[in-house]
Amino acid sequence: MEGLTLSDAEQKYYSDLFSYCDIESTKKVASNGRVVELFRAAQLPNEVVLQIMELCGATRLGYFGRSQFYIALKLVAVAQSGLPLRVESINTVKDLPLPRFGASKNEQESRHTTSYSSDTENQGSYSGVIPPPPGRVQVKKGSVSHDAVQPRTSTDQQESTSPVVSPQQSPPTSPHTWRKHNRHPSGGNNERSLAGPGPFWSPFSEAQTGSSAGDAVWSGHSPPPPQENWVSFADTPPTSTLLAMHPASVQDQTTVRTVASATTANEIRRQSSSYDDPWKITDEQRQYYVNQFKTIQPDLNGFIPGSAAKEFFTKSKLPILELSHIWELSDFDKDGALTLDEFCAAFHLVVARKNGYDLPEKLPESLMPKLIDLEDSADVGDQSGEVGYSGSPAEAPPSKSPSMPSLNQTWPELNQSSEQWETFSERSSSSQTLTQFDSNIAPADPDTAIVHPVPIRMTPSKIHMQEMELKRTGSDHTNPTSPLLVKPSDLSEENKINSSVKFVSGNTVADGYSSSDSFTSDPEQIGNAVTRQRSHSGTSPDNTAPPPPPPRPHPSHSRSSSLDMNRTFPVTTGQQQAGVVAHPPAVPPRPQPSQVPGPHVHRPVDAEGLITHTSTSPQQIPEQPNFADFSQFEVFAASNVNEEPDDEAEKHPEVLQVEKSSDPSGSLRVAKTDGRIEEKTAASAPANVGKSTTPLAPPPKPIRRRLKSEDELRPEVDEHSQKTGVLAAVLSSQPSIPRSVGKDKKAIQASIRRNKETNTVLARLNSELQQQLKDVLEERISLEVQLEQLRPFSHL
Amino acid sequence: MAVCIAVIAKENYPLYIRSIPAEQELKFHYTVHTSLDVVDEKVSAMGKALVDQRELYLGLLYPTEDYKVYGYVTNSKVKFVMVVDSSNTALRDNEIRSMFRKLHNSYTDVMCNPFYNPGDRIHSRAFDNMVTSMMVQVC
Numbered sequence: 017m018e019g020l021t022l023s024d025a026e027q028k029y030y031s032d033l034f035s036y037c038d039i040e041s042t043k044k045v046a047s048n049g050r051v052v053e054l055f056r057a058a059q060l061p062n063e064v065v066l067q068i069m070e071l072c073g074a075t076r077l078g079y080f081g082r083s084q085f086y087i088a089l090k091l092v093a094v095a096q097s098g099l100p101l102r103v104e105s106i107n108t109v110k111d112l113p114l115p116r117f118g119a120s121k122n123e124q125e126s127r128h129t130t131s132y133s134s135d136t137e138n139q140g141s142y143s144g145v146i147p148p149p150p151g152r153v154q155v156k157k158g159s160v161s162h163d164a165v166q167p168r169t170s171t172d173q174q175e176s177t178s179p180v181v182s183p184q185q186s187p188p189t190s191p192h193t194w195r196k197h198n199r200h201p202s203g204g205n206n207e208r209s210l211a212g213p214g215p216f217w218s219p220f221s222e223a224q225t226g227s228s229a230g231d232a233v234w235s236g237h238s239p240p241p242p243q244e245n246w247v248s249f250a251d252t253p254p255t256s257t258l259l260a261m262h263p264a265s266v267q268d269q270t271t272v273r274t275v276a277s278a279t280t281a282n283e284i285r286r287q288s289s290s291y292d293d294p295w296k297i298t299d300e301q302r303q304y305y306v307n308q309f310k311t312i313q314p315d316l317n318g319f320i321p322g323s324a325a326k327e328f329f330t331k332s333k334l335p336i337l338e339l340s341h342i343w344e345l346s347d348f349d350k351d352g353a354l355t356l357d358e359f360c361a362a363f364h365l366v367v368a369r370k371n372g373y374d375l376p377e378k379l380p381e382s383l384m385p386k387l388i389d390l391e392d393s394a395d396v397g398d399q400s401g402e403v404g405y406s407g408s409p410a411e412a413p414p415s416k417s418p419s420m421p422s423l424n425q426t427w428p429e430l431n432q433s434s435e436q437w438e439t440f441s442e443r444s445s446s447s448q449t450l451t452q453f454d455s456n457i458a459p460a461d462p463d464t465a466i467v468h469p470v471p472i473r474m475t476p477s478k479i480h481m482q483e484m485e486l487k488r489t490g491s492d493h494t495n496p497t498s499p500l501l502v503k504p505s506d507l508s509e510e511n512k513i514n515s516s517v518k519f520v521s522g523n524t525v526a527d528g529y530s531s532s533d534s535f536t537s538d539p540e541q542i543g544n545a546v547t548r549q550r551s552h553s554g555t556s557p558d559n560t561a562p563p564p565p566p567p568r569p570h571p572s573h574s575r576s577s578s579l580d581m582n583r584t585f586p587v588t589t590g591q592q593q594a595g596v597v598a599h600p601p602a603v604p605p606r607p608q609p610s611q612v613p614g615p616h617v618h619r620p621v622d623a624e625g626l627i628t629h630t631s632t633s634p635q636q637i638p639e640q641p642n643f644a645d646f647s648q649f650e651v652f653a654a655s656n657v658n659e660e661p662d663d664e665a666e667k668h669p670e671v672l673q674v675e676k677s678s679d680p681s682g683s684l685r686v687a688k689t690d691g692r693i694e695e696k697t698a699a700s701a702p703a704n705v706g707k708s709t710t711p712l713a714p715p716p717k718p719i720r721r722r723l724k725s726e727d728e729l730r731p732e733v734d735e736h737s738q739k740t741g742v743l744a745a746v747l748s749s750q751p752s753i754p755r756s757v758g759k760d761k762k763a764i765q766a767s768i769r770r771n772k773e774t775n776t777v778l779a780r781l782n783s784e785l786q787q788q789l790k791d792v793l794e795e796r797i798s799l800e801v802q803l804e805q806l807r808p809f810s811h812l
Numbered sequence: 813m814a815v816c817i818a819v820i821a822k823e824n825y826p827l828y829i830r831s832i833p834a835e836q837e838l839k840f841h842y843t844v845h846t847s848l849d850v851v852d853e854k855v856s857a858m859g860k861a862l863v864d865q866r867e868l869y870l871g872l873l874y875p876t877e878d879y880k881v882y883g884y885v886t887n888s889k890v891k892f893v894m895v896v897d898s899s900n901t902a903l904r905d906n907e908i909r910s911m912f913r914k915l916h917n918s919y920t921d922v923m924c925n926p927f928y929n930p931g932d933r934i935h936s937r938a939f940d941n942m943v944t945s946m947m948v949q950v951c
Contacts, residue, residue, distance in 0.1 A: 322925075325926060340935070340936065347925070351924065
């Protein structure tokens, strides 16, 4: 069928009707039911209605696309004016009154009309951006509408020669044309990529470039190129008008067309000039983009995969190179998928490009997608602040986007960092992974990067993941301290491992992370953690001479859960000397928690397994005599820690812990509050078990002897039974003295709670170990029995 | 300063090649072409069994009087070849590695673009910018 030329009023009216019939709100198809109703309301004889439907191609398509609908409406008007129904009559008949439908429809139509008029006005204000491109939906049908278009195009072309000729394009022939044109889209869509949008966008006077343009126009419509639809809508209120113009563009056959085109061209120009910020997305545009996004991906928080996006934007008929550039600009996190924000940005860029705007080199600010959800845009700002804080020590690398660096550095997820490290190591040597992080900023300073294992740069996907994770962790305050604290401690451990030099730097890094975590977790705790770590390094030297061994207030939860403890009990938190320093020597004997429970379970469970000690610390208090047993603890701690003779302060609490938990296996873990100690504790856990058997190893052994005592203890893995007792002792010996000294009651209570947890953990460990012991003893007995049985034989 | 950077596809045709002094472009093209043999030699030397552990960075492929050629192979057999001016106070190996890493990251970003068909020449502006930055910064 030839292109449909509609006047503005007609266009509006038809759009209204289409919306009315578009009960599915798909903007693609007018439901047949409604349409039939409408036609019946037109008070036309049924056969006329059928003919109309056949003419417009709906019967062929099986549904009413927008073009079909408009044609049908026009035919209705034709029929109502008493003219013979012919395809060519659509365009040839001028000054056709609007099709009249039943009264019931009028109100809706009028309503639609009013809304539409406002829409069209709004459309005028857009520069080429049309929120609801009616035709678009239909275009989405792709080949189908394209088919519809093609016949029209062909008819238009023929029409160009003379309207009279158009009858040749009557329905009987249209199928052929359709078929012929069917082949076109496949080949022509891409080729006409520019041609299509061109006529649309350029002043409409140019729109009449010819049949090819018309085809392009149609093909542009077929795929739902948002821009094109928008363009067409912005330029000409009715898509159909545009289409009509283009197919007929070859010849200015009707003054209506030219007038319409001129009008639309003027409109377009006006619209373009009215843009203050060409990159700003208006609300209607945004709504339109969102709707389009929904058609591809119903979940607004989900992604559009690259392939789907490619298809979608290819329909816009932009050259692949430009689409590729648009993609580069809009895929912010470089993950090959588009979020809603990215999609809107890309869409907007395509529309702008179709309108003739050149693509920017960098993504404009207004299009920059929020790295975090829109709601969390505030978080981005906060994170930036956080980043600033944490970034400074961490050599904020210049990331791709302004907000990226902040996100990069705010990663509290050290675990992820470690993952990334591993990932990078795949690419290059592990030592390089660190550099890789810094590659963006200081490639010439690899040493720093290596030493400073800060995951400065992250792969975009990871960044995105981390962003999501960050958001999640931010919202999740349930475990703010433990996981986050663990991470800083992990980081510091890794630092030690990796660089073995920059403990402080590691701490700072951890601090950075901690601080960055602050917005996601308890700032206090983080601060405490940071303080703790800092204090560690600072206090370590101070703790050389442990005053009355402040029984490590808490078993070495050290990094994990003991954030609170750290805060409230600096001694324990530090696990290192920090805690010791804070603890005043004299600690009122605290009623020891039921020594059985081990220290924080998670801590001991962790590979580091250091913290457990902290829980025992409060329990150390009650048993003053434990003080005397520092040596034992020391031994114990030494065995657990295996090193760090420097941490005398630690040792003291450790000693206490050792004493207490010399037997309990759990105490091993508990004992090592300090990070370093924790590490050692983990290693020495088995040793501790042994030690537990020998609770009273040489008492006041200097820390240096820890190793030795540890060795001694190790082979002495025997009476596990004593474990519990020792553990209890250890726990009891762990004084909460330091805590009580200057802490609030609340803090003390918190520490008590922690200690109790630790106790439970220790108790569990204890019971497990005892169970193991029993099993082993049974085995031994059975083996002995077997030996006895066999021996007689040997004798014989 | 890298004077020439090339990205070679698996089938040993160039996806991207750019050199700084325009007049010596042909010479660098030839250099890159000859370096491909060295790359293959190094890759095959590692043995098929080691493909998984094969390090991506190949290191110095061969030095000439004026410049040195470094190589880097990805797991998909896409090769990055970098020609560096020898007159430069020798760039540290780590810096070369970091440059290759940046190249690899940018290449990955190009790959992520759904509009890029693997095997096409790389026209990405972001990639160009990154390469430009590498060619002028490492002085």
